[in-house]
Amino acid sequence: MPAAVRAKLHWLVPLVAAWLWFCSVANRSAEQVLGLDNVENYGLAVFCQLFWGWAELGEWMQTIHFGYVDSWMWSGHRVGWLPFVGWLYGLNPDPVWLTRIQVAVVSLGAFPAWGMGRDEIDERHGGYVGLLLYLGFPPLTALALQDYQDLVLCIPFLLGAIWQCRRGSTTGFILFALAACMCREELVPMVALIGLMHPGSWRQRLPWVIRAAVVAGTYAALIAWIGRDFSGYDNPMLSHSGDMVVQWPPVWTRSMDDVHNFYLAFLKPVHFLAFLSPLTALPGLGALFFHLTAPAHGGVDTTWTGHIHHMAPVVGFVTAATIESTGRLVRWSSRLGRARRPVLALGGLSGLAVTLILATPWVNYLGLQFSMTIERPDNIAPEWALVDDLPADASVATDSKMSLMIANRRHAYTYDESLPDKRPGEGLSALDFILVRKLDRSWVGLIQEDGGKPIGETERYELYDLR
Secondary structure (H helix, E strand, C coil): CCCCHHHHHHHHHHHHHHHHHHHHHHHHHHHHHHHCCCCCHHHHHHHHHHHHHHHCCCCCCCCCCCCCCCCCCCCCCCCCHHHHHHHHHHCCHHHHHHHHHHHHHCCCCCCHHHHHHHHCCCCCHHHHHHHHHHHHHHHHHHHHHCCCCHHHHHHHHHHHHHHHHHHCCHHHHHHHHHHHHHHCCCCHHHCHHHHHHCCCCHHHHHHHHHHHHHHHHHHHHHHHHCCCCCCCCCCHHHHHHHHHHHCCCCCCCHHHHHHHHHHHHHCCHHHHHHHCCCCHHHHHHHHHHHHHCCCCCCCCCCCCCCEEEEEEEHHHHHHHHHHHHHHHHHHHHHHHHHHHHHHHHHHHHHHHHHHHHHHHHHHHCCCCCCCCCCCCCCHHHCCCHHCCCCCCCEEEEECCCCCCHHHCCCCCEEEEHHHHHHCCCHHHHHHCEEEECCCCCHHHHHHHHHCCCCEEEEECCCEEEEE
16 A cells, blocks of 8 residues: 555544544434424524525525525525535435535534644544544534534534644635635634634734635625625624624623523533633634623524524634644643653543543433434424425415425415515415414414315324315
């Protein structure tokens, strides 16, 4: 075997680790989707319909949610990855496939974690530490299970950009930094700060500060120019920043319970070491500041079953800072002389033990099971079978909980949310079929008065033909 090939064989380790983590998490995400136990069913349904419309019709449109506009900036966000994920979704238009795309992207962060661990800690053993600090970080798994949220995709790209910046690879840094910016507009100011993380004196860092600013600034200018005529939905980051201009100092919207039950988890099992690398952790503190001052219960949550995807950048920077800090500790240990080897061995074993001990409750809480293969879950909501045979061009409505089932079509509505907004004044006449919750007595009564014919039912829902 050529020496050049042997030198690259070590990359099989993160490949295997990424695959095992991907299978275990992807199987759980499939259980959530098919069991309709997502963070937000209709939020995932909106993404599915957007991507389906782009892949099938070449247009951005959605009828699931009240208020969102028909544009690639549908909710005010600027996401460069949107069309690419849309094309991927078109290969297999299925919400399970969409969540697997997200889990797969996050799992690929094993590669920069491995590379950065080898560069920062130790060429022989550091990669394993990097993998443990990345794949063994419970908040990472919790974020990967956030249905689909483009912001979550930034985690491996941020880690890769920091790794490439610290190792001095201009091309690698630009590619990773651009990929991170494309995950959402709020990443732009964070990416601009990554140049500060280049090792050495401030004079050595200055070219990297300029590179980071140029990449972030160029991308910001591009999306601003493309979206120059956009109107209809405010950009959340700019709105929140504007609120702080009006009222300063800002209102802290979180409690000490949130600190104990949510925020402190981002410093465990050993990720409190991130504070030893303050420049690398710095951009994450910016994201944390916005999270601490965001309106409570406005889609920026501090409960693990809620919308926590806004903490994704924090995971990227904290993980990178922890790997860097571990390397610092290893270098500092050279002062210990003969005691160095046993101290490092004890430290490594202690870190592994703490990670396993603290990760075990998370495995149970998140419902994870170790797997080496992709599997189809047994717990599938029976309502999926009701809508399987409906005509692809039919106009269908259901409630927000079941909206995921009808998302892959042009005319899909939620009768409890979007129908009056997207088809004002039409009511049932806008529909061919409706899947209604039996306890929604008023809707059931209207459907029956309108002559709807029941054609299928489950314990909680009934499907009516309105044609």
